[in-house]
Amino acid sequence: MPDKIYIQPLTFAPSPQAFQGDAIPLAGGMVYAREFAIVIRRDGRIAERAIATPETIAEVLAGLPGELGPEAEAQWGNLRMAHPPLSLGERTIRLDQPQVMGILNVTPDSFSDGGKFLDDPEEAHSHAAAMHEAGAAIIDIGGESTRPGAAAVWEGDEIKRVVPAVERCVAMGAAVSVDTRRPAVMEAALAAGAHIINDVSALRHDPRSLEFAAASGKPVILMHAPGEGEDLHAGAAYDNVVFDVFDWLAAARDRAIAAGIKRANVILDPGLGFGKSLADNLALLNALPLFHALGQPLLLGVSRKRMIGALSNEAPAHRRLGGSVALAQRGMDAGYQMLRVHDVYDTVQARNVWRGLRDAALTDFSGLAAD
Incomplete structure (x- = not known):
């Protein structure tokens, strides 16, 4: 079974200015996420876990194994995606x-x-x-x-x-x-x-x-x-x-x-x-x-x-x-x-x-x- 990756929002902010902009609106909405867990799952179990904020997540994603990178980038983009009406x-x-x-x-x-x-x-x-x-x-x-x-x-x-x-x-x-x-x-x-x-x-x-x-x-x-x-x-x-x-x-x-x-x-x-x-x-x-x-x-x-x-x-x-x-x-x-x-x-x-x-x-x- 190939490794799988998940990006999970962990902590939240009342507004992005509370952290000088280092928070994102989830799905373009009214909830602002601050910290994220980047989780690698192997054979059904959690094998690796890192924590990042919007300012540091690019560095964390860049260090992932090549086969997980595209999916991780897609999930990070999805978390920031604003949905049309x-x-x-x-x-x-x-x-x-x-x-x-x-x-x-x-x-x-x-x-x-x-x-x-x-x-x-x-x-x-x-x-x-x-x-x-x-x-x-x-x-x-x-x-x-x-x-x-x-x-x-x-x-x-x-x-x-x-x-x-x-x-x-x-x-x-x-x-x-x-x-x-x-x-x-x-x-x-x-x-x-x-x-x-x-x-x-x-x-x-x-x-x-x-x-x-x-x-x-x-x-x-x-x-x-x-x-x-x-x-x-x-x-x-x-x-x-x-x-x-x-x-x-x-x-x-x-x-x-x-x-x-x-x-x-x-x-x-x-x-x-x-x-x-x-x-x-x-x-x-x-x-x-x-x-x-x-x-x-x-x-x-x-x-x-x-x-x-x-x-x-x-x-x-x-x-x-x-x-x-x-x-x-x-x-x-x-x-x-x-x-x-x-x-x-x-x-x-x-x-x-x-x-x-x-x-x-x-x-x-x-x-x-x-x-």
Whole structure:
């Protein structure tokens, strides 16, 4: 197995002037990284590790073995890459700040809402409108539960669930993503006006999905999940969950680009909760900034997930708001561009306060280091 390299942001600054410019804005956003670990992995284990800042990293990269140099330079460029906004119909979604994606499940067995939005289309519409008015940049509509043990759904039923919800959300002026693994559902949802394909199988579930997504010209969200069949949670085995997920997402990115999907249209999601233990999830959450080295916009989906219950006396899904907002803020602090959440109002409020703090830091010179 060849050696692999990773450049991981370690420490952060309130603003670049705090270190006389020796910090970079991660992915062109509002989070400034100061120190970076340059990690060489050999046979699944960390073999070498160095620390650098923007002022010293060129020297460190120049001393790497020749076969690792190009990848290291690419990752360093990716960490500094500013992503262009997404043009979604009449909506433009900027990626230089966190955006909130509201979840609308039209399924009978959602872990978070118990299927009430499938049984009552008017309530689903009202909920979507409330999320839109609360500041959701995107409404993510799904017609199949992907929780562990969920039953498979026939694509015809999934289409019947999803398309009316897409049509109503588009009619209210919302940008819409469709959460599906099936190309027939993708096609029907896009025809109804959806703007983004969000595939938790990273376009692997159906061999036709990759070709369809490329032909559509739409942005795609590719999520890490170890399972290859109906059960996305199956088959998890990690040497190092952080670097294994990074490598998997790099391969998913490359596969999508090779199929004809524009690189700017590829959004990546580390897949918290899918085929991962609590320890795996916590390791990924503590390493979120690393994934900017893949050079793509990033989505974090941790709202109301099982890990929050595991850390809070088994709180049920509807009582995980505090943990959900805390983890959303973790994503903001890591520079993630999209936060997929159930509780839009609270997350948007947290985001607005977070942004106020970041804006104020840029004009606060009290922390300037002496020359």
